[in-house]
Amino acid sequence: MFTKQLKKEVEPIIESIYNDPFIQGIIHGNLKKEAVKHYLKADSLYLNEFAKIYSLLIPKLDDRKGIQFLLGQIDFVMNGEVDAHYTLADYAGIDYKAVIEEGEWYPSSDHYIKHMYYNACRYSDASFTICAMAPCPYVYQQLALKIAERNDLEGNPLKPWVDFYCTNMDELIGHLDRWVDEFSETASDEELNILRKNFVESCIHEKRFFNMSYNIETWEGY
Template sequence: MLFSSELKQASQPIIEDIYQDPFIQGMLKGDLPKDVIKYYLRADASYLKEFANIYALLIPKMQELEDVQFLVEQIQFIVDGEVEAHEILADFVNEPYNEIIKEKVWPPSGDHYIKHMYFNAYAKENAAYTIAAMAPCPYVYQVIAKQALQDELLNNDALLKEWFVFYSTEMDELVRVFDNLMDKLTQNCTNQEKNEIKDCFLQSTVHERNFFNMSVNEEVWSYGGDNNE
């Protein structure tokens, strides 16, 4: 089995939990509360900005020009293409996307996820660690979207269906390239290194679950004492 396939297989129980959690189920039924969607959009706008920065950190680790070119294109996709998915959610909320994200949020779960990716980008020379931290993001969206479009519970009349339609295809190329890079970059890794990379991948998959759940809970920092906000 290819190492990339092994990582995906190991992540399936977590992805199934994500699918059954309130965020995706609300998207599926077309009744996810609008405040939850706005919180998600604000958090995801912050996340994607850092995701683009981590692509930039990954570029110097690439040995082949073709891989560099692809990563540059992915930065552009985050700037332009993925906004299309956000616009679908903004249309459902019936507010302009740029107005929604004027209010910034930086919740604990998002902070932990972003720092997990930065750590692997800075602390690990082998780019496989960085890719393992990043790859669950497109993979989770791809798997969930494809599953949702086959789900008899999907509300086909709801605008939110278009969010699943978008991610059911738009992540395919990125997942394929990440898989190829993962398999190539781990060819000479020791078993211990592969286990570390696998843990990194699974941790990011858990972070994906936490990200959706923090949006449902509209998570805030709790500092204790007299101030619990």
């Protein structure tokens, strides 16, 4: 399967993210509070746009089940994934609603979301955009599974964050994989290369997003 090849290729990137300071802070329960705040300010805006990009894919689909699935994902992104955000906010001792009102686009998050929007606007088939979006849930799932497998999280205040991504991504990832694999069966070599490029680049964007949060990246630093 094409998506299996993609996942094998990006495994070193995910392992690298695992060893980066943001995820290590989650593992040890000592993530910097300012890094959490920076992450939430960026990710709240990112998730809003992520949901909007799902809506852009609906006109590209003909099947009712696919449309229903996307509508369900829009609801999950807007209402379900905030549970993980609340875990981080509680850990940092900050008011989540107040923080997201101060949401900002920093260089790395800005670049990432524009990467997705470009594909949504450039290509008629949803698979190109999906390959740019799929690494978001996939990377989080794989990081959470690695954390849970390799570490004793008993007493870790960030354990609910890990548990959330261990258990809530399977259906979404499976659906996205089937979408891309089906398209890849008749795709040209040029199209396959674009799909691959989108997936790999988004995994790199995920790494940069976490580092952006930990390093308190702003536009003033450039």
